Amino acid sequence: MKEAIFQKLEAAVVRELGCSAHDLEHVRRVYRLCLQLAVDFPAIDVDVLQAAALLHDIARVKEDKDPTGTIDHAALGATMGVALLRSFGFPEPQSAAVAHCIAAHRYRGGSVPQSLEAKVLFDADKLDVLGAVGLARSYIITGEYGGLLYSGAPLDEYIRDNLQGGAPTGRIKDISKHAANLEYELKFKLIPERLYTSRAKALAKERTAFMDQYFQRLRRELAGEL
Numbered sequence: 001m002k003e004a005i006f007q008k009l010e011a012a013v014v015r016e017l018g019c020s021a022h023d024l025e026h027v028r029r030v031y032r033l034c035l036q037l038a039v040d041f042p043a044i045d046v047d048v049l050q051a052a053a054l055l056h057d058i059a060r061v062k063e064d065k066d067p068t069g070t071i072d073h074a075a076l077g078a079t080m081g082v083a084l085l086r087s088f089g090f091p092e093p094q095s096a097a098v099a100h101c102i103a104a105h106r107y108r109g110g111s112v113p114q115s116l117e118a119k120v121l122f123d124a125d126k127l128d129v130l131g132a133v134g135l136a137r138s139y140i141i142t143g144e145y146g147g148l149l150y151s152g153a154p155l156d157e158y159i160r161d162n163l164q165g166g167a168p169t170g171r172i173k174d175i176s177k178h179a180a181n182l183e184y185e186l187k188f189k190l191i192p193e194r195l196y197t198s199r200a201k202a203l204a205k206e207r208t209a210f211m212d213q214y215f216q217r218l219r220r221e222l223a224g225e226l
């Protein structure tokens with residue numbers, strides 16, 4: 001019964017996805033990471049977790065294509081997700097639990113994960129921006145938006161000049177000045193501290209150490225040292 005619902009959910013999600021860094025492969029990696037992290041929590045509701053993993057970025061394209069910049073894919077995704085779950089006959093209290101997971105999965109979102117399932121989804125989704133996969137996704141995004149291969153701009157100057165409000169969390173003003181190494185310094189490097197589960201924290205530390213090495217090497221190659 002649940003398997004049939006999950007298949008329908010995945011089909012519905014595929015119809016909504018578009019951006020290559022948030023495609024079905026991202027959804028499937030997050031789904032697998034969720035199950036990997038869940039082994040430490042025998043009491044976790046795996047059905048809620050699986051449904052939330054499949055649905056978490058269902059509104060991502062709607063946010064990306066929103067000219068007003070007001071759509072939050074986590075909040076809208078929760079609404080869209082719960083409507084789908086109800087239409088497919090997913091049990092009611094669990095549908096609300098899935099909606100909370102989706103609403104709270106965003107790094108810079110206003111909603112904080114409260115349940116174990118929401119914490120595991122948050123952690124799994126963040127792990128997918130780290131390590132070799134994270135680097136590959138970063139360059140896909142950089143290529144799509146016309147960013148730089150590398151930026152040598154001092155971080156404090158970059159924050160002051162190219163982020164709204166001169167704040168590290170501000171929106172990027174000019175994407176052509178942005179680069180994956182800046183994204184790493186501003187956001188990815190801080191992720192291990194933001195995670196909830198110990199297994200995800202350990203994986204995140206290992207993945208960020210690899211990214212650190214990569215960007216150091218990139219800087220040295222570009223400087224003609226290697």
Ligand SMILES: [Fe+2]
Pocket residue numbers: 056057060073105106
């Ligand atoms: Fe997301």
Ligand SMILES: [Fe+2]
Pocket residue numbers: 022026030056057125
């Ligand atoms: Fe995601």
